[in-house]
Amino acid sequence: MTDIAVVDRSGDTKGRTLIEAAYATLRNEIIDGTLEPGAKLRTEELRARYDVSGSTIREALTRLLGEALVTSEGQRGFRVAPASLDDFRDLTEVRKLIETEALRQAIAVGGEPWESEIVAAFYRLSKTEERLREDPAGASAEFEQRNRDFHRALIAACPSPWLHRLHALLYQQSERYRRLVASKRAIPRDVHAEHQGIFDATLARDSDLAVRLAGEHIERSVLALATLLAARDREAAAG
Amino acid sequence: MTDIAVVDRSGDTKGRTLIEAAYATLRNEIIDGTLEPGAKLRTEELRARYDVSGSTIREALTRLLGEALVTSEGQRGFRVAPASLDDFRDLTEVRKLIETEALRQAIAVGGEPWESEIVAAFYRLSKTEERLREDPAGASAEFEQRNRDFHRALIAACPSPWLHRLHALLYQQSERYRRLVASKRAIPRDVHAEHQGIFDATLARDSDLAVRLAGEHIERSVLALATLLAARDREAAAG
DNA sequence: GTCAACAAAAATATCGATATTAAACCGATT
DNA sequence: AATCGGTTTAATATCGATATTTTTGTTGAC
The missing domain is CATH 1.10.10.10 (Winged helix-like DNA-binding domain superfamily/Winged helix DNA-binding domain)
Structure with a gap:
């Protein structure tokens, strides 16, 4: 009982x-x-x-x-599951492939509801980014949530269920690495500016630019982790 | 390790x-x-x-x-899991994206061992194709096996574990649809010629051609299923 | 000291039974 | 006839215990 x-x-x-x-x-x-x-x-x-x-x-x-x-x-x-820089590099490349394709398709067919969802998600994300600057530790979970929502909103209009499925899988994987970086206070990045760029290009229906910016955005996270790990190795060697 | x-x-x-x-x-x-x-x-x-x-x-x-x-x-x-023509269409598009990218990378970096594995796999597949012409029912399982092996050999040199993982997932999915078509005796296709073309282009290191042919190869299976289902619908309507 | 064989100890995989939940049924009421 | 409530039935989710396998630890030989 x-x-x-x-x-x-x-x-x-x-x-x-x-x-x-x-x-x-x-x-x-x-x-x-x-x-x-x-x-x-x-x-x-x-x-x-x-x-x-x-x-x-x-x-x-x-x-x-x-x-x-x-x-x-x-x-x-x-x-x-083990984590390694190599895995993250690989993961990122593949995620770029999937996410940019999904974005391209979304831009091609997305309508007004899709656009307004992006606007809303971007607004919420921006607000959280401000809060994050004041309270880096406290707002972090919320930031992850809204970051995910924004990225998802961008490709929401992509009509391919399989692309969405794969994207969810890969995004989740990379989220694990991203948190690792975040918790160890990596080099400051102007993430907001990057988001703003993608946002503008997407709403302007400029596929090529949006895809390029999104790709670079995704790639930068690898750079951040690589730098972080390199620094840690140096510390370990010195200490 | x-x-x-x-x-x-x-x-x-x-x-x-x-x-x-x-x-x-x-x-x-x-x-x-x-x-x-x-x-x-x-x-x-x-x-x-x-x-x-x-x-x-x-x-x-x-x-x-x-x-x-x-x-x-x-x-x-x-x-x-339910199966539908729409799902197969979507699946095929995404598989094309993944498989062609993997092929491109394999061609870029593959060495001699990779090449010789392809030659071997292609040979085995061709032999089974001959046998399949005489005994369509009996050799079918073997054909599926070797077809899979051939496709895998083509991209074996691709250095990305994630691409391999996704490819395995998508290939397996499409295999289910392919068997459906095969069991219902669809329109005859010169699959061997298609394989031969991909084989030649790959060993010639002609990325663009190989990728194009592989993409078309993958797409044709959708056409086959679509035709089959359309025919079945007509029968159902008539009978 | 190293290694191998073997005996505990720990952890995993598997089972069969029970508790919970959804589906099917059925009569009474409108 | 259609719908609603309550009851029975079927199926699922969950448990706690047992059977297997891996890991650890120890002893004795070389």
Whole structure:
């Protein structure tokens, strides 16, 4: 006679089913770095932490397998997917390919509702960027959310479900790396100006320019991480 | 030591763990059409059929979720992913994008080992194509295998793990549609000639031509399915 | 000291049963 | 006839325990 008759909906962990809840929590913790790349994911430990059964955890982990956020080897359990600069470089190139194609298609067919959604998303993002300048730590989660919304709004009019699916997959992957950079206060970038450029070009229906700017925007994040890691290596060597 | 722990499991239904075995079998049955698009996947039924426990089936199904071969809705269980001409059209466009990019990169950096693997794969494929002409039903599984091997060999030298991953995902999806066409005896296509063209252009390192031919090759399968479905609709209307 | 063989110990994979939820049914009411 | 409520039935989601496999640790030989 345990007490859980109604699914506990505490915190950011939404999901009507227990598996979905565990899945969402786990995913967040992997993306925001709480669970570090390569870390072993013991079912017993997680089971205790989330207060659910082993099979429930197992199924949540299996889902993350499909999103390449965890790996699983034979009879040796699960781990958080490893992260490396090489992987990020590769990921970024492919994301650029997908995202720019989606953007091009969106610009080609998007109508007024699409445009106004972009305007709204850009406005919200800009507001959060201001807040971020005052309170870098506090507004960070909100910034990630709105950044994602803005990028999604840009390509929302792209008619290809598969492009959207792949984009979601790749974006999520890169979000993990981005947070790593953000948490370690990397070189300051004028992200707002970059967004503004993409925004203007998109609404002006200038495909080539929008695609070019978006591509550069995506690439810059790699540069940021590479610089960060290089600096860390130097520190490690010196200290 | 970089580890891509994704087991190859191409084709066969064996696997070290029961879950993997169930997963492989299920996947094959979905791809080859034994389990029809949209069909309900009751755990109890599958449990009995494969003689394993419910959770085992459940986990196998969850894996297929990540490959978009099954869908799952809230508390309403699993189904085989639906198939439609629209989906196939979309899928094909995106696959073209990925596969041609991978091919371009492979041609740019591939060395002699890559070339010789292509020659070997092309030879094997050609042999099977001959056999297929005599025994259309019997050699079909082998043809699928070798066709896949050939396409994979073409892009094997592409250095991007993410492109390979996406390609595998999309290729698998389209394989399901292709088998549908094959089983219904569609309009005859000179697939061999198409393969020959891609083969020649690739070994000649003519990126633009190879990419163009590969793109057309991929597109033709859509045409085949569209024609087939149109014919079926006419029959249904008439009969 | 290194290695191998083997015995605990830990972790994973798998099971069968139970609790929860959605679907099917069915009669009463408008 | 169609719709609404409540009841039964079927299916799913979840659990806790067991069977297997991997990892760890120890001892004895070389």
